[in-house]
Amino acid sequence: MMETFETIKGSSPLWDKGKLFLKCVVIFLMAMVLWIPTYFIMGVVKERESRQKEAITDISSKWAGKQIVTGPILLLPYKVAVIDEKGNQQWEKANAYFMADKLDIQSTVFPEKRKRGIYEVAVYKTDISLSGKFNSIPWEKLNIPAENILWNESLLFFKVQDQLKGINEDIHLNWNDSDIVFMPQAAGQTPMEEAFIAPVSLLPETTGAGGSFTIKFSLNGSEQLLFAAAARENKIEMRSAWPDPGFTGIRLPDTRTVKDSGFTATWKYMNRSIPQVWKNTVYNFSSSQVGADLLIPVDSYDKTGRSVKYALLCIMLTFAAFFLVETIYKKSLHLVQYGLAGLALVLFYTLLLSVSEYTGFNLAYLIAGAATIGLVSWYVGSILKSSKLALFISFVLVVVYSYIFSIIQLQDYALLMGSIGLFVALGIIMYFSRKLEW
Numbered sequence: 001m002m003e004t005f006e007t008i009k010g011s012s013p014l015w016d017k018g019k020l021f022l023k024c025v026v027i028f029l030m031a032m033v034l035w036i037p038t039y040f041i042m043g044v045v046k047e048r049e050s051r052q053k054e055a056i057t058d059i060s061s062k063w064a065g066k067q068i069v070t071g072p073i074l075l076l077p078y079k080v081a082v083i084d085e086k087g088n089q090q091w092e093k094a095n096a097y098f099m100a101d102k103l104d105i106q107s108t109v110f111p112e113k114r115k116r117g118i119y120e121v122a123v124y125k126t127d128i129s130l131s132g133k134f135n136s137i138p139w140e141k142l143n144i145p146a147e148n149i150l151w152n153e154s155l156l157f158f159k160v161q162d163q164l165k166g167i168n169e170d171i172h173l174n175w176n177d178s179d180i181v182f183m184p185q186a187a188g189q190t191p192m193e194e195a196f197i198a199p200v201s202l203l204p205e206t207t208g209a210g211g212s213f214t215i216k217f218s219l220n221g222s223e224q225l226l227f228a229a230a231a232r233e234n235k236i237e238m239r240s241a242w243p244d245p246g247f248t249g250i251r252l253p254d255t256r257t258v259k260d261s262g263f264t265a266t267w268k269y270m271n272r273s274i275p276q277v278w279k280n281t282v283y284n285f286s287s288s289q290v291g292a293d294l295l296i297p298v299d300s301y302d303k304t305g306r307s308v309k310y311a312l313l314c315i316m317l318t319f320a321a322f323f324l325v326e327t328i329y330k331k332s333l334h335l336v337q338y339g340l341a342g343l344a345l346v347l348f349y350t351l352l353l354s355v356s357e358y359t360g361f362n363l364a365y366l367i368a369g370a371a372t373i374g375l376v377s378w379y380v381g382s383i384l385k386s387s388k389l390a391l392f393i394s395f396v397l398v399v400v401y402s403y404i405f406s407i408i409q410l411q412d413y414a415l416l417m418g419s420i421g422l423f424v425a426l427g428i429i430m431y432f433s434r435k436l437e438w
Contacts, residue, residue: 034315035311073190096278102233103235108127126219133211182196229289243258311349
């Protein structure tokens with residue numbers, strides 16, 4: 001019996017086949033173990049991305065944040081008779097609101113980059129001109145007697161999102177050729193918190209002629225500039241020397257030109273979601289905002305995170321190539337050597353992350369890929385003492401990393417590319433393994 005076992009162990013093909021299968025299982029388990037550190041790498045990616053957001057928030061808090069300009073809106077206060085619990089008549093104050101018939105917004109944005117360590121934030125100063133016209137003030141639609149309207153308390157108001165840090169000078173209103181300075185409102189004076197107000201002269205006999213206005217001011221902000229379409233007909237034009245705008249809001253520009261020297265964008269919008277005259281209601285103009293983001297093309301964290309998700313695929317395909325080389329060319333690689341090569345594949349992602357913070361993703365991917373492919377190919381070639389096999393491993397890694405890079409770039413087709421690539425990889429492995437005798 002002992003002799004039979006020694007015969008099987010020492011010279012039987014059955015033992016060799018068992019060792020081959022066992023090594024295949026161990027290699028698979030090793031690939032799964034090497035996959036675990038990629039979760040920690042993903043955590044580092046998110047931590048670095050969080051630091052970038054903190055730097056952006058810190059710079060914005062000291063300069064000015066994202067800006068939204070809303071208005072101007074005309075406010076007309078009036079008296080309402082109410083009966084109290086004792087049956088006595090008292091007067092309470094209410095407000096009516098009027099949107100302009102036409103609003104023309106011109107904005108010239110002067111951008112610059114501010115740095116905090118290795119992180120950059122786009123900040124800007126913009127010169128804004130708001131001009132428009134009320135064709136008439138249709139107060140008759142309110143069904144309020146003229147004597148109940150407080151004509152001498154009428155106001156024009158508008159709002160800037162971060163006016164405390166964004167505006168550093170007086171804002172002047174030209175109303176029917178009268179120059180008026182906007183002032184901060186009292187608490188609750190208008191439905192917009194922290195709005196600017198300016199008294200305007202209205203009389204019942206002059207409301208039919210309406211009123212025209214012009215507002216000009218400079219505004220500081222960061223990353224984004226939006227305008228709310230607060231009139232019936234709105235024309236909004238934005239121009240800047242920034243080459244990478246991201247248009248946002250309820251609609252894209254009607255016309256736009258984007259060049260390396262900057263961009264120009266124009267919106268035309270009819271605001272039909274809000275009535276032109278209303279009272280006793282607070283409307284939200286956030287649904288009628290248009291504008292642009294000043295994007296800094298820093299997508300390295302997003303792309304690095306997506307590339308880490310393909311780490312197991314990269315490891316498995318590389319180990320499959322090693323295993324096929326072993327079995328076809330009768331060359332032997334130790335499990336420790338598999339492990340060291342796998343560690344080099346894992347360290348590719350830390351190298352990619354660290355380099356991409358300085359060079360951008362594409363160049364960092366090339367640098368990290370070339371370093372990893374060169375190291376693994378040299379290592380395997382020196383072990384197998386074959387430059388031909390080293391070139392083969394190098395070719396496999398180039399194909400794998402190129403394939404993953406193409407998936408990351410073609411985000412909309414990632415599933416299709418991934419499915420086709422895996423099918424082709426499986427076909428190649430099946431082709432080269434068809435003569436293996438298990």
